[in-house]
Amino acid sequence: MIITSLRSKIRLVFSVTLILLGALFVYAIKYDSAKIEERNAAQERAISHYLYSYYLEHGKIDEAYLDAQNVSLITDKGRVIQIEHFFKQKGGEFKRYAVDTIHLKRIIIINNDRFKLILENKNKAKLPIKRVLIFSTVFLLIILLYLWIMRSLLPLSELKTKIQTFSQGNLDIECKSDKEDEIAEVANEFDHAVAMIRELLHSRQLFLRAIMHELKTPIAKGRLVSEMLNDEKNKARMHSIFERLNLLIDEFAKIEKITSKNFELNIKPYKMSDLLEASIDMLMIENPQRLISTNIIQDYNIEVDFELFTLVIKNVLDNGIKYSIDKHIHVVIQNNILEIINNAEALPEALENYFKPFHSSKKGLGLGIYIVKSILDIHQMKLHYKHEEGKNIFTLI
Structure with missing residues (x-):
């Protein structure tokens, strides 16, 4: 699994x-425990050696010394029998010196030729x-x-959301x-x-609207003048x-809306034959047959926006007729696809190049396929x- 997210990497x-800090902490605790165990063992051997020396010199056990070392002498017969039984089961025979933990209590046995003692070391390991x-x-x-670093990255999530909103055509973001x-x-x-x-988009929209408004006026005047002609043809x-x-x-106007994404789709189901018929009508040619x-x-x-999708078919039909050798195209509807076929030379460039606006064209503005691609997307x-x-x-x- 490859981690690509910045948050995941952090x-x-x-x-x-x-994890490394926890492992280091566990190691440190175990190291301290080992050192304490080593120190206790050295202390207990020193106590055993001192008691033996003191007994040889004075003929008795120095109980004051044991109290000072926080070590007590076990004299209760019941406990003594229980401890001896434990050590015999564990070691097989009673050793001269042995140390073990019984019921969470550290027990020391000293068994030599002078005396036999069972001691309890009450010194507890201190919490580090x-x-x-x-x-x-x-x-x-x-x-x-x-937490501080992750909080610092929160604006990045907000920026990502704004960029996604921007990519969907919404420019009203801050x-x-x-x-x-x-x-x-x-x-x-x-x-x-x-x-x-x-x-820039606002300026372009104003520019296009101004041009379209200025063109509408002479077209309307031209239509009025054409009505005054006597020759019907x-x-x-x-x-x-x-x-x-x-x-x-x-x-x-539609191109302006499509490129600026300033429109709402009106998606409804239509028969492909109806869409084709409407597209042929948009060509405004006499006797289209x-x-x-x-x-x-x-x-x-097919579920599409009627106005936009008929514009797609109309542009493909128009290009097919325009570049056909015999000025004739054949349209086939089958298997959920629409095919537009003409007798013509192969395209000199890859189709993707014609998707660019104002692609060099001898017979048009180079916008037809660009509009088709935009609407199909x-x-x-x-x-x-x-x-x-x-x-x-x-x-x-």
């Missing part, structure tokens, strides 16, 4: 630190309070340091910070970038031209392309 570092305090303080400091750390610097720079983008042709220009302006042949093998329903759909036997095949999935 948790891992502190966890390892605490100093060491415990030191380790507890270090442990607490590490915990507090961990992530300024009055702190002075690196996260605050990043947050302030990102807030400044968002403000700049917001201003020219009148219809001029009317179609101005309708086409008006439709292009509407498309520019002479340019487009359709073959509905198996119709199907919104619908989580894709456009596929292949060239087989002199035919370009575009597939909507």
Whole structure:
């Protein structure tokens, strides 16, 4: 398992630190216990040696010395028998000198040629309070340091949320910070970038709206003038031209909405054949049957935004006709896919290059496929392309 999260790495570092600290504390306690045990053993042997020497010199046991060493002489017969029985079971025979713990009490047996004593060492191992305090303080400091660092990373989570909101097209965010750390610097720079983008988008929207407004007026005047023509054929042709220009302006408005994500999808189920029919109507061509042949093998329903998705199909149809050798395309609906086929040379570049806005085009603005890609991304759909036997095949999935 690869740890990539910054928080996970920090948790891992502190966890390892605490584990090592705990292991060091356990080792220190065991070391202290061993040292105490070694010191007690040396003390008990010294007591045994002193009692033997003192007995040889005075012929008795120095009980005052035992009291001073916090060692008591066991004289109760019941306890003596019980202790002797314990040592015999454990060692097989009664030794000259033995030390063991019975019922949490340290018992010493001295059995030599002069006397036989059973003693109880009442000296208890002291709790290493100093060491415990030191380790507890270090442990607490590490915990507090961990909490402080994790709290310092909280603004990073807030910044991540703001960035995700921004990526969804919501520019009404603010992530300024009055702190002075690196996260605050990043947050302030990102807030400044968002403000700049917001201003640029606002300026672009005003610019596009101004252009579209200015174009609408001459188009409307042109349509009025075309109505005054006496030749019905020219009148219809001029009317179609101005309708086409008006439709292009509407498309520019949709492009502006799509790229700025300033719209709400109206997703509903539609038959693909109905979407295709509406898209052909949007082409505004006379007698579309002479340019487009359709073959509905198996119709199907699809949940899309009607206006946007018909714009997708219309742009693909328009490009298919425009670049076809015989100015004719064949549309097939089957197996939950829509295929648009034309007789044409293979695309000179990879399809992905045409997804860029204002891609070099001899017969248009280079926006058609860019619009298609943008709308399909919104619908989580894709456009596929292949060239087989002199035919370009575009597939909507």
